[in-house]
Amino acid sequence: MEAGERLVIFLSEEETRALVTRELAYEAALSALLEAADGGVLFPAVVGHGSSPANRFTVKSAAAARAAGVKVGSYWPGNTERGLPRHNSVILLFDQSVGRVAAVVEAGFANAYRTAAADAVAADVLARPDARSLAVFGTGPQAWHECLALARVRDLSVVHVVARDAARGARFVADLAAEGVAAVLTGPEEACRSADVIVTATTARAPLFEAGWVRPGTHVASMGSDGKGKQELPVELLASARLFCDWPAQSVAIGEFQHVPDARPTAVGDVLAGRATGRSSPDDVTVFDSSGIALQDLHLGVALLRAAGHTPPPVG
Known part of the structure; x- marks a missing residue:
């Protein structure tokens, strides 16, 4: 050498x-x-x-x-x-x-740990301090890590699991229980109406739920929209919520906010640094889009x- x-x-x-x-x-x-x-x-x-x-x-x-x-x-x-x-x-x-x-x-x-951790960091500054119930869409490895990462920043009383496959959903619920996290298999509407935090960890290309199911004060995180055409959240929700992301230029190009014309999301790093306001009211609906940055x-x-x-x- x-x-x-x-x-x-x-x-x-x-x-x-x-x-x-x-x-x-x-x-x-x-x-x-x-x-x-x-x-x-x-x-x-x-x-x-x-x-x-x-x-x-x-x-x-x-x-x-x-x-x-x-x-x-x-x-x-x-x-x-x-x-x-x-x-x-x-x-x-x-x-x-x-x-x-x-x-x-x-x-x-x-990488799955890192992706879930980004959501947990955002949730810790955007979700209400008293948030206790989580709705998770998806039963894959990333959804699993999302639940455990969020359990570190909020004292979750229950996780409502929304699954396309009932058998996989039941296994997911049992696995969370084995980690000490209470969980139940729930339909999408009931899960949203019961949740303080909603996380979507899927490969969806259409909204997974309706905007009207989300109650005031909820924090919503989209983890699966990281490419052209992907979509997990209803546009109607984004039109009225406070929008945050990991990196605005990427979020509006390939993230969840590609579906919102003229979207101007706030980088969650600016909230963390005290340069921008996160949640301004207990009734705010906050949305965090994590398209994943290198x-x-x-x-x-x-x-x-x-x-x-x-x-x-x-x-x-």
């Missing part, structure tokens, strides 16, 4: 699975959302697919004071039959002093490197 050269650090999926915690993911999401609103440079997502168009991936990049790099997220639906996760994630962190990739972090499992992944990658005992790449 020549003088000045550095070995590329590699963290495998197995290593990051063992290292990630909900606290680590929460702190990474919090710091990333703050930095994004404080001048982080985020770039549009590049969407591609494998030899089969059903196998898709996105490339998202970001640069800020603490990190620069790329996140590649993939979705291979056929992996279910192979006993493998459908979603995977790889984070590339640059050594900015020389412009080379310094760390490769596999983070498919950890800066969250970079902060997660840095946190995982530190947890593994590595020094993060130089930033300049």
